[in-house]
Amino acid sequence: MGIWLVLGGAALHAQSPVITAAGDPSIKSDTIYRLAVDSAEQPDDPFIFLLDDGVVRVEADGRITRTYRQVVQILNQDAVEDWAEQSFSYDASRESLRVNWVRVVKPDGTVISDGPSHQQESLAPVALTAPVYSNSKVVRITLAGVAPGTIVDYSYTVERFQPPMPGDFYSSWSVHNSRRTRRSRLVLDIPKSLAPRVQERNLHFRPTVTEVGGRKVYAWITQEVPRVEREPYAGEPDTVYAGIEAAGAVTWSDIAHWYAGLAKDRSTVTPALATKLGQVVAGATTLGDSIKAVHRWVAQDIRYVSLSLGLGGYQPRPPAEVFETSYGDCKDKATLFIALLGRLGVTAYPVLLSSS
Secondary structure: OOHHHHOHHHHHHOOOOOOEOOEOOOOOHHHHHOOOOOHHHOOOOOEEEEEEEEEEEEOOOOOEEEEEEEEEEEOOHHHHHHHHEEEEEEEOOOEEEEEEEEEEEOOOOOEEEEOOOEEEEEEOOOOOOOOEEEOEEEEEEEOOOOOOOOEEEEEEEEEEOOOOOOOOOEEEEEOOOOOOEEEEEEEEEEEOOOOOEEEEEOOOOOOEEEEEOOEEEEEEEEEEEOOOOOOOOOOOOOOOOOEEEEEOOOOHHHHHHHHHHHHOOOOOOOHHHHHHHHHHOOOOOOHHHHHHHHHHHHHHHOEEOEEEOHHHHOOOOOHHHHHHHOEEOHHHHHHHHHHHHHHOOOOOOOOOOOOO
16 A cells, blocks of 8 residues: 555645644545554554654744644553553643544544543643743643554644744654654645745655645655664764754844844843842952852852743843842843843853754
8 A cells, every 4th residue: 555545635735734623634544544553563562653644834924833643553551551641732822732633443443432531731840950930731631442452543733823033933853753653744834935944864755845825835755664773872963863854044143133132121230239249259359250250159049940931931031030039040040140240341142052
């Protein structure tokens, strides 16, 4: 059975499918279910992916809609606990989440359970060390009827309706999974006027690219992707795992101007903070000693806590507020340090880095 019979819709219609609770018009579920294998053929795998699917639609202003679907065949009891409970996360301040469907079926398509037996939404947990408070929410669901020989089929959509930085987006996709994947597809639908940065890693196949109605659609489709054991402590670059990354065509200059707008007027040193600065540098005899003393105080005495609420994940808090609360995240502590150096007559600048 060829992959184009299974996943032909996206290529034939030259546009990304509109996926709703009614299903995916470009993929026939019963055809995917017929890809189920005999568990005896996979003695080392508790489960396999019959389908791993992603459809990403990007707008020119950076709004992005991502729909993901996985169809998983449960091969033995070890996989039941992993797949009987599922969770989906999103940022409630700028995103919405919709679970399109979640069902447990037999390989012949017979429905065992259609929908979660229990569903709960809550705030994302906060770590005790280096805590990050955010608007992230988690939807947890429990599935009934998951057992060896069954298939778990779910789809969900996350829509980012308010990008933090206009025109910016990022999406990544791994072709390789932790287990064998029989069918894999990524569809990227973008305005024709947009020139995204697309990076392919270790791919042995090419995407189809079509244009229709002022939009450009990339479709990376492959089949029978083997499981690859990741080597412990393997170095970079990764020459094994295949994947795709796509991002907006913003530059570091664009990011710098955007951040400068968020950080302006965040360098005021209040009288109370000036008094504290005097105490911190009281024993210093040179400017270098003063800088080291300020750095030591900011690094050691201002503990790490991130309030990534709304724009708080990108905009630094005022130095006086960081001082009064004795906590802050990376950008808060850097802004406090820069403000104090300015009081000493030293001009300093923030440096923006990519964490990956």
